Amino acid sequence: MAEGDPGKKKFIIDTDPGIDDAMAIFVALQSPQVEVIGLTTIYGNVYTTLATRNALHLLEVAGRTDIPVAEGSHFTITNGTKLRIADFVHGADGLGNQNFPPPNGKAIEQSAAAFLVDQASKYPGEITLVALGPLTNIALAIQLDPAFTKNIGKIVILGGAFAVNGNVNPAAEANIFSDPDSADIVFTSGADILAVGINVTHQVLFTDADREKLAASNGKLAQYLCKILDVYYSYHCDAYDIKGVYLHDPATILAAIDPSLFTWTEGAVRVQTSGITRGLTILYNKQKRFEEVTEWTDKPTVKVAVTVDAPEVVKLVMDRLMSL
Numbered sequence: 001m002a003e004g005d006p007g008k009k010k011f012i013i014d015t016d017p018g019i020d021d022a023m024a025i026f027v028a029l030q031s032p033q034v035e036v037i038g039l040t041t042i043y044g045n046v047y048t049t050l051a052t053r054n055a056l057h058l059l060e061v062a063g064r065t066d067i068p069v070a071e072g073s074h075f076t077i078t079n080g081t082k083l084r085i086a087d088f089v090h091g092a093d094g095l096g097n098q099n100f101p102p103p104n105g106k107a108i109e110q111s112a113a114a115f116l117v118d119q120a121s122k123y124p125g126e127i128t129l130v131a132l133g134p135l136t137n138i139a140l141a142i143q144l145d146p147a148f149t150k151n152i153g154k155i156v157i158l159g160g161a162f163a164v165n166g167n168v169n170p171a172a173e174a175n176i177f178s179d180p181d182s183a184d185i186v187f188t189s190g191a192d193i194l195a196v197g198i199n200v201t202h203q204v205l206f207t208d209a210d211r212e213k214l215a216a217s218n219g220k221l222a223q224y225l226c227k228i229l230d231v232y233y234s235y236h237c238d239a240y241d242i243k244g245v246y247l248h249d250p251a252t253i254l255a256a257i258d259p260s261l262f263t264w265t266e267g268a269v270r271v272q273t274s275g276i277t278r279g280l281t282i283l284y285n286k287q288k289r290f291e292e293v294t295e296w297t298d299k300p301t302v303k304v305a306v307t308v309d310a311p312e313v314v315k316l317v318m319d320r321l322m323s324l
């Protein structure tokens with residue numbers, strides 16, 4: 001395992017790869033300010049077993065098999081096994097139906113939650129955990145170790161649809177919808193949290209012209225991504241009538257590296273865990289003192305992204321992806 005470069009931010013990426021996860025992992029690996037010290041895997045875009053396989057495969061593509069992968073939960077925090085898997089977004093293999101050969105590497109013995117707890121206590125306050133999938137592993141880490149929320153430096157979450165429609169249904173965004181109980185545990189845990197919702201990532205569009213630029217570069221990662229991106233493009237064309245793809249996960253990596261690319265508001269976030277609005281994320285902006293005690297009263301404050309410098313984020317993503 002890579003051992004500490006004091007000038008760099010230590011990242012652990014919790015991921016369900018996933019085409020935009022692949023882009024995000026590559027962006028993190030190619031960012032000079034970042035040292036990726038581990039990947040943890042979760043269901044979401046694919047089942048967890050396939051997420052682990054894809055995480056190992058992506059590290060092999062990038063030549064970074066020194067980075068450990070810890071496998072995460074196969075079910076929700078309430079032991080739900082009827083998972084919502086977004087294979088229609090990313091292809092049956094999660095990586096654009098390319099059917100890559102299996103990786104040579106293996107996940108470490110430790111579970112994702114145990115790995116997160118361990119690393120956070122090894123480097124207290126130093127780790128940025130970027131959560132790109134449902135929040136089950138993070139909620140499990142919180143339950144496993146009461147000191148985790150204090151030990152982990154920062155948690156940057158791709159999740160939620162703040163005051164806009166979701167992408168699973170009008171109420172819910174995919175990562176939160178997949179395990180709303182975990183999401184509510186994490187949002188109310190008191191950890192230092194930044195959340196990037198689809199209200200913001202839907203402004204970060206990677207256009208056809210961007211893809212052509214990527215294709216024209218000789219970079220290894222660029223060439224690899226151009227192979228897998230087709231399925232993601234078709235999905236966006238069918239679902240949103242747009243010629244381009246949303247950079248949910250890469251934008252979140254950049255938020256973790258440089259929050260000043262975004263503007264933020266603060267407040268308590270609660271997640272609806274049942275009923276027709278299951279997965280709904282509601283931010284209380286603390287602008288009004290309510291007469292009654294509410295489910296938001298006295299809950300810890302988190303930061304939620306409000307706007308993004310989208311052209312700069314796309315430019316940075318492009319630069320990183322063409323740099324190897």
Ligand SMILES: O=c1[nH]cnc2c1ncn2[C@@H]1O[C@H](CO)[C@@H](O)[C@H]1O
Pocket residue numbers: 018019020021045086089132167168173174175198248249
């Ligand atoms: O319609 C969808 N259903 C499920 N997952 C989606 C959809 N669109 C995008 N994503 C995936 O979920 C995260 C953002 O919510 C992203 O990781 C994206 O790849």
